[in-house]
Amino acid sequence: MRIDVINPNTTASMTAAIGHAAQAVAAPGTRIVATQPSFGAPSIEGHHDEVWGAAGVTEQVRLGQAAGADAFVIACFGDPGLAAARELASGPVIGIAEAAFHCASMLATGFSVVTTLTRTCVIAEHLVVQYGFERTCRGIHGTDIAVLELEDPASDAYGRILASARDALARDRSGAIVLGCAGMADLCRRLQQALGVPVVDGVVAAVKLAESLVSLGLGTSKAGDYARxxxxxxxxxxxxHGPVAN
Amino acid sequence: MRIDVINPNTTASMTAAIGHAAQAVAAPGTRIVATQPSFGAPSIEGHHDEVWGAAGVTEQVRLGQAAGADAFVIACFGDPGLAAARELASGPVIGIAEAAFHCASMLATGFSVVTTLTRTCVIAEHLVVQYGFERTCRGIHGTDIAVLELEDPASDAYGRILASARDALARDRSGAIVLGCAGMADLCRRLQQALGVPVVDGVVAAVKLAESLVSLGLGTSKAGDYARxxxxxxxxxxxxHGPVAN
Amino acid sequence: MRIDVINPNTTASMTAAIGHAAQAVAAPGTRIVATQPSFGAPSIEGHHDEVWGAAGVTEQVRLGQAAGADAFVIACFGDPGLAAARELASGPVIGIAEAAFHCASMLATGFSVVTTLTRTCVIAEHLVVQYGFERTCRGIHGTDIAVLELEDPASDAYGRILASARDALARDRSGAIVLGCAGMADLCRRLQQALGVPVVDGVVAAVKLAESLVSLGLGTSKAGDYARxxxxxxxxxxxxHGPVAN
Amino acid sequence: MRIDVINPNTTASMTAAIGHAAQAVAAPGTRIVATQPSFGAPSIEGHHDEVWGAAGVTEQVRLGQAAGADAFVIACFGDPGLAAARELASGPVIGIAEAAFHCASMLATGFSVVTTLTRTCVIAEHLVVQYGFERTCRGIHGTDIAVLELEDPASDAYGRILASARDALARDRSGAIVLGCAGMADLCRRLQQALGVPVVDGVVAAVKLAESLVSLGLGTSKAGDYARxxxxxxxxxxxxHGPVAN
Amino acid sequence: MRIDVINPNTTASMTAAIGHAAQAVAAPGTRIVATQPSFGAPSIEGHHDEVWGAAGVTEQVRLGQAAGADAFVIACFGDPGLAAARELASGPVIGIAEAAFHCASMLATGFSVVTTLTRTCVIAEHLVVQYGFERTCRGIHGTDIAVLELEDPASDAYGRILASARDALARDRSGAIVLGCAGMADLCRRLQQALGVPVVDGVVAAVKLAESLVSLGLGTSKAGDYARxxxxxxxxxxxxHGPVAN
Amino acid sequence: MRIDVINPNTTASMTAAIGHAAQAVAAPGTRIVATQPSFGAPSIEGHHDEVWGAAGVTEQVRLGQAAGADAFVIACFGDPGLAAARELASGPVIGIAEAAFHCASMLATGFSVVTTLTRTCVIAEHLVVQYGFERTCRGIHGTDIAVLELEDPASDAYGRILASARDALARDRSGAIVLGCAGMADLCRRLQQALGVPVVDGVVAAVKLAESLVSLGLGTSKAGDYARxxxxxxxxxxxxHGPVAN
Structure with missing residues (x-):
């Protein structure tokens, strides 16, 4: 099985890190192809970046679909271009925000999100409503760590995220933490150990959900709203980028 | 006052028709600039078209903002790129779906939407939830008229839309009709006369809302989620298309 | 175009101030007629005052309708008598709470309301739900300034409202302020300058919405729930006050 | 215990019938005082009638409160003036729509409302949302029987209501019927027998709820929104009608 | 009339106390039969206890139904086994959480719940949503008093509940308190006096609701979801415990 | 990895069939242990059966936990005992209704449920609300096939479910079908082929979700509501069945 994990931004080191995290949890028969668009923004930190990230996602889904990908993961917490990607793909397409919300809701009666810039909280809020988690998601917390700071050891991103997560668990009376950025994937296990509650990273969650659906013979519905x-x-x-006939 | 009315698709005749409809209702001091992106799809009829329409909208808002536009209207019923456009603009940005929903909700206790392809109904459904009209919008009805058919006199678009609207009023117990496509603007008055209820076209509604906000000294909030x-x-x-410092 | 702006209370100085604010934003061809009922309460500060304010509104809409008013504005933040007024009127009827909510929702992803007595917050809360703004309105804050204190320079109403608004923006993570009383209209611009975010006064917002709808040929639906x-x-x-046949 | 049952319209025969129905279910120690305002509409069949009915309710609650009433019932299905009445009263105030909804929700997982004019359905719809029954109330059905026709044996009101209720149970998959008008009180038992499901009349339900609360020493909260x-x-x-100091 | 008040736990002293509270408010003709299952947990303080409490409730309803009970009250704040009990019973079945929520919502625009262990708050939260009180219930507060501590004079349960209720009224801007445990019934009057707002105990509220419904000839709907x-x-x-044919 | 798949009813042939379906999709290293309680009902077709099924689930989770199960699946569409099971388990516990809803929502913008007895639809409706799928689930359809009829070749269960699914897709404008009973697992592939849209069986979906969570090191949160x-x-x-100290 081939799963294309698409980093909607154009920072190659982040794509590599995401691919590495994805491959680490993949089943033996699963090949992870980590990609990024040929165009767009170096990081997605607002609605404008998202629009161009979404366009980039369509490029990569189109190419992956032609190359025989069985499923796709959109590795940015705003799930940019998710619906468009589903129109293009035969197999499942999973956004990492979506994946993390679904998984967290099965582990605790309420969860909190810890994310990067405060200005992006509203993007997560809209997804929470759209996906139906307004009662399960008890809080969304910005740390004001920039996305690319996450890769910089000098930023003390880990310490700041840990503090924010601790605070969120207490204030929101939550039982689990969702990490609100693909770039946080490698902090997940360490945070879980420190916090003593499930910490859900969307990248690996999405990979496992994609594998699950493919192995069950389930793909995106082509009848109706996600038709080609x-x-x-x-x-x-x-x-x-214009759609061509099948 | 200058209002840029952006047609997110690339069909020049439709841009001209939209501009004409907008200018017809503009106040004496208002200059309508009807534009379309330099790239994208000839019509927006699904999520994939929307992604590229949204990218095109950012191009035109960036250019319009530089040229001194006081406000923007996004003239496609899915309001593609609305949040990104608000990040870019100082003045108000109004989507035509949004404008139509707001106006209709002040004229009747419930309204119905009549739109083009059935596959796009879900886009309107998502906006209805996002904007808070799930109790006021009583139905969304696809006519399966393609967007560009609206310009073709042979398509009997008027008759089919009239029939669908009649049916919607009865079935949904609605008091008003919202037209679900910028290309239906010129049918509005005729339909209102035939149906005997308010028929709201989003293009002209958005122009008047934009004028209203500008005249009140109100622009997009730059504190928080819509910061530049x-x-x-x-x-x-x-x-x-990369954002530059102000 | 004639727009009747109805102050539901019986304080003539407040009616005059509201009329003045309304006329200041009206388009060249618009005549504002500021009125108040011949009976009722000197200020609307609770449910009981509202009931009688609503009755007074019906009186003025009936008279205004007979006198040829093209539209009506109900200038009290609880929108008393709105549905009844819509039954009586042919043209649009706009409540100022409604107008302010609609406008604010197009300028920021979330707004906060600053109002007068804390005991009236629940009235605004109910309207927020009824109109569908429960996700956009992030907080309603009482200042415990009485309505008629707003006219008293000694009350330091401005300073107290400013402080409450500052606090609301921070606590609610809002991007705009809605003023929760018709009597705050003349503080609007000054507050906007001090706060650096859009500050929406419902009186002027409602006037512009009413003008917009009339200029588009849109009136209250007479088919269904708002029939005469x-x-x-x-x-x-x-x-x-009994309704007579048309 | 004295319970004032207020018919918000001015039709004395209807007041008498309501009082009779109320007394029939009252506990031995309960005295029912059936009243009607000294002013208003002969029947409540729309928003305008409701506004004046609400004003009339305040008159009767003020008088009843002075005369020592222990509780109040507002016997019109739109619950006009309920919040204002609660400001005035020390004891509980119960609306009949409210009472019927609460009771029906304890007898079936879903109920349907059968009411008079279709144009009043929207009033019930708004109450359903305001009171939180949007998931329990599965349908609201107008019969287009005028309120005063209910008293006319020639109107075949019973047969038409029975047919509408039968249809509602099947279409809505409901387990109980709520009667949507105080004037239907005397049809309740007969309908229940014919339909084989609980049929809830709000007048008698409200009387028993009022008795219950009084006997438990519970009155309207005077701290906060319902303060005098x-x-x-x-x-x-x-x-x-101006409120005086206590 | 016979009302069976079922304590879903197996602590006989608590059953007796509940029965005593219930009888104290019952009407002259009402006989209260306080029961408890022959099996289960000594207190219900989590989901696991609830499952077994629900099973015990079915035992007692089956027995009570055979013995001619006219109605049932489930005297545990999570309303365990409510739907199953309704399948078994002909008469009404009322849960005490349900009863308390319904009553409180008629006395104040918002109420707060004060309960025992914080870990059980989520049970109340789920009921609030299921019953439609998410806008009326403004807060649920755990005191971390164990259920059986309530019977221990040394626990200062009264003082801790009073403090929590005071805090809740202020923080939640509520007008009434709901007691979140059957074991708090005897503190109700004293708390109401100290707090100056309505304090609602579900046990007595449920008894009066059950009496009310029975006296109106209303039982559980046997058509549809609550069929035997x-x-x-x-x-x-x-x-x-297997269901037998009628 | 060991996953205990618990059939909450006591019909051994159904347990075997469920175990077979589960093993067929399990990953190489996964051992499926299909179990059923030592007590309870032969099929779960209403609230009363559910209560006892939930009790049975706690028995099996307790035993499985002691035996080292890494995760649990509750194989009955009402997810009976889910919260209690989560209190008992360290690893994840997945209900099949929950699993099917989550998966279907990632494959289509809307899905429909086809289930057994109409009287059980309300159970699914409550779960849809509780889990947050009220906007994604567009319809729940009873076929009035009894659970144990599903095992009877003479019942033409396949044909009736196919017809109901076809009807649901058209009426609800859905893009996927969810099978509303564990006993339908073996019809899944055949239905998918016939319908041309994704058909989701909860049993296999839950197995893959459980495997996914375990492989990511994620278990049930023990901090808060699901504490032991x-x-x-x-x-x-x-x-x-009393809980013992760890």
């Missing part, structure tokens, strides 16, 4: 995009001639810089 | 995008170097085909 | 009241003989002190 | 109305000088025809 | 359990042969220790 | 049950002496037939 109508073939169209796109123009300008979007010209290579 | 962080300056970043975008790469690849997105390179010209 | 059935003609009936009212008795006792209500005798002059 | 601030003393004020009302003017014009409302002059006799 | 299908007759089945249960095995093992459940063998005596 | 307090040790207590249970009495009567429940005596063997």
């Amino acid at each position: 995009p109508l073939p169209k001639t796109y123009v300008g810089l979007a010209a290579p | 995008p962080l300056p970043k170097t975008y790469v690849g085909l997105a390179a010209p | 009241p059935l003609p009936k003989t009212y008795v006792g002190l209500a005798a002059p | 109305p601030l003393p004020k000088t009302y003017v014009g025809l409302a002059a006799p | 359990p299908l007759p089945k042969t249960y095995v093992g220790l459940a063998a005596p | 049950p307090l040790p207590k002496t249970y009495v009567g037939l429940a005596a063997p």
Whole structure:
């Protein structure tokens, strides 16, 4: 089974780290292909970055679909381009926010999200409502750590995230933590040990969900809202990205 | 006052028609600038088209903002790129779905939406929830008229939309109709006369809301979630679209 | 165009101030008629005052409708009598709470309300739910300034409202402020300057929305729930207020 | 114990019938005082009638409170003036829609409402949301029987209500019927026998709830939103109705 | 009229106290039969205890139904076994959480719950959502008093509950208190006097609601979801509990 | 890894069939232990059966936990005893309704449930609300096939379920089907082929979710609401089931 894990930003070191985390949890027969768009933003930290990240996701899903990917993971906590990716793909497409919310809701009656910039909290809030977790998600907490700081050992990202998570558990009366950025994947185990509650990273959660669905013979529904995009001639810089007939 | 009305698709005749409808209702001092992105899809009929429409919207808001636009209207019923556009703009940005929902909710206790392809109904459904109209919007009805058919006199779009609206009013016990596509703007008055209830077109509604907010000295909040995008170097085909420092 | 701005209380100085604020934002062709009922309470500060304010609103809408008003604004933050007024009117009827909520929701992802007596917060809370803004309105804050104190320069109403608004923005993580009383209209610009975020006054917002709808040929739906009241003989002190056949 | 059952309309025969139904279920020690306002509409069939009915309710609660009533029932299915009445009263105040919804929700997992004019359905819909029964109330059905027709044997009200209730049970998959008008009280037992499911009339339900609360020493909370109305000088025809200091 | 008040735990002193509280408020013609299951947990303080409490409730309802009980009260704040009990019973079955929520919502616009162990708050939270009180219930507060401590004079349960209730009223801006455990019934009046707001105990509230429904000729709907359990042969220790044909 | 799949009813042939379906999708290193309680009902078709099924689930989780199970699946569509099981278990516990809802929501924007007896639909409805799928689940359809009929080739269960699913897809505008009974597991693939949309069986979905969580080192949160049950002496037939100290 081949799962394409798409980092919607253009920072290669982050793509590599995400791919590494994904491969570490993959089943023996699963090949992880970690990719990033050929264009876009070095990090996704707001609605504008997200729009271009979503466009980049469609590029990679189109290419992955042609190359025979069995499933896709969108490795950015806002799940940019998720619905469009589902139109393009035959197999399942899983966003990491979605994956983390679903898993956390099966481990505790309430969870808290610890994320990067406070300005991105509203993106998670909208997903929480859209996905139906408004009663299970008890709080979303910005740490004001920039996405790319996560890769910088000097940033003390771990300490700041740990403190924020501790505070969230107490204030929100939560039983689990969801990590609100793909770049936090490698802190997950360490945080779980320190906090004594389940800490859910969306990247690895999404990989396992994608594997699960594929192994059950389940793909994206092609009847209705996620039917393949109508073939169209796109123009300008979007010209290579126009949907073609199957 | 200058209001940029952005058609997120690349069909020039539709941009012209939208601009015409917008100018017809504008106040004496308002200049309507109807634009379309330099790239993207000829019509927006699904999530994939929307992603690229959203990217196109950011291009036009960036250019309009530089050129001194006082407000923006996003003239596609899915309101693609609305949040990103608000990050970029100082003045108000209004989506036509949003505008139509708000206006209809002040005219009737319940309204129904009549739109184009059934596959796009889910986009409107998500907006209804996101904007808080799940109790006021009593039904969303696809006519399976393609967006570009609306411009074709041979398509009998008017008759089919009229029939669908009649049916919706009775079945949903609604008091008003919302037109679910920017391309339906010129059918609005005729439908209102035939149906005897308010028929709300989002394009003209959005223009008046934008004018209203500007005249009250109200713009998009720059404190918090709609703060200007962080300056970043975008790469690849997105390179010209990276946010720069103010 | 004639817009009747109805102050549901009986304090003439407040009616004048509201009328002044309304006229200041009206379009060149718009005539504002500021009115107040011939009966009722000097200020609306609870459910009992509201009931009588609502009755007073019906009086003024009936008279305004007969006199050819094109639209109505109900200038009290509880929107008393809104549905009844819509039954009576052909043109649009806009409540100022409603107007402020709709406008604020287009300028920020979340807003806070600053109002007068804490005991009236629940009225705003109920409207927030009824109108669908439970996710956008992040807090309602009483200042315990009485409505008529707002007109008294010695009350330091401005300073207390400013402090409450500052606190609300921080605590609620909001991007805009809604003023929760018609009597706060003249503080709006000054507060906006001090706070650096959009501050929405419902009186002027409602005037612009009413103008917008009228200019688009949109009135209250007469099909269904807002159909004209059935003609009936009212008795006792209500005798002059019974609905007559059209 | 004295319970004032207030018919918000001015039709004396209906007041008598309601009083009779109430007395029939009252406990031995309970005295039912059936009243109606000295002013208002002969029947409540829309928002405008409701506004004046609410004003009338305040008159009767004020008088009843002075006369030592232990509790109040508002005997009109829209519960007009309920919050204002609670400000005025020390004891409990129960609306009949509220009473019927609460009781029905304890007898079946879902219930349907059968009411009079279709145009009043929206009033019940708003109450259902406000009171939190949107998941328990599965349908609201207008029969287009006018309120005063209910007293006319020639109207075949019983047959039409029975047919509507039968249809509602099947279509809504409901287990109980709520009667949506105080004037239907005397049809209740007969309908229950014919339908084989619980049929809840709000008048008698409210009387028993009021008795229950009084006997438990529970009255309306005077701390907060239902605190006594601030003393004020009302003017014009409302002059006799201004709240006075306790 | 016979009302069986079922204490789902197996502590006889608590059953006696509950029965005493229930009888104290019962109408002259009402006989209270206080019972407890022949098996189960000495106190219900979590989901596991609840499961076995629910099984015990079915035992007692089956026996009570055979013995001619007219109604049932489930005297544990999680309302364990409520739906199953309704399948078994002809008359009404009322849970004490349900009863308390319904009553409190008629006395104040918002109420707070004060309960025993913090770990049980989530049970109340789920009931609040299920019953539709998410907007009326403004807070649920654990005191971390164990259920059986309530009977121990040395525990200062009264003082701790009073302090928690005072704090809840202020923090939640509530107008009434709901006691979150059947074992708190005898503190109710004293707390109400000290707090000056309505304090609702579910045991007595449920008894009065049950009496009310029975006196109105209303029982559990046998059409649909609460139809009698299908007759089945249960095995093992459940063998005596299998539903038999009527 | 050992996963205990618990059939909450006592029909051994159904336990075997469920175990078979579970093993068929398990990963190479996963051992499925299919169990059933030593007591209870032969099928779960209502609230009363559920109560006893929940008690049986606690027995099997307690035993499985002692025997070293890494995770548990509750193989009955009402997820009976889920919260209690989570208190007992260290590893994850997944209900099959929950599993099916989560998976279906990642494959289509809306799904429909096809289940057995109509009287059990309300159980699924309550879970849909509790788990947050009220916007994704577009319909729940009873076929009135009894649970044990599913094992009877003469019942034409397949044909009736297929017809109901076809009807549901069209009426609900859904893109996927969820099978509402553990006994339907072996019809899943055949239905998917016939319908051309994803058909989700909860048994296999839950097995893969359980495997996923275990492989990620995630178990049930022991901090807060799912903390281990307090040790207590249970009495009567429940005596063997009392929680003991760890």
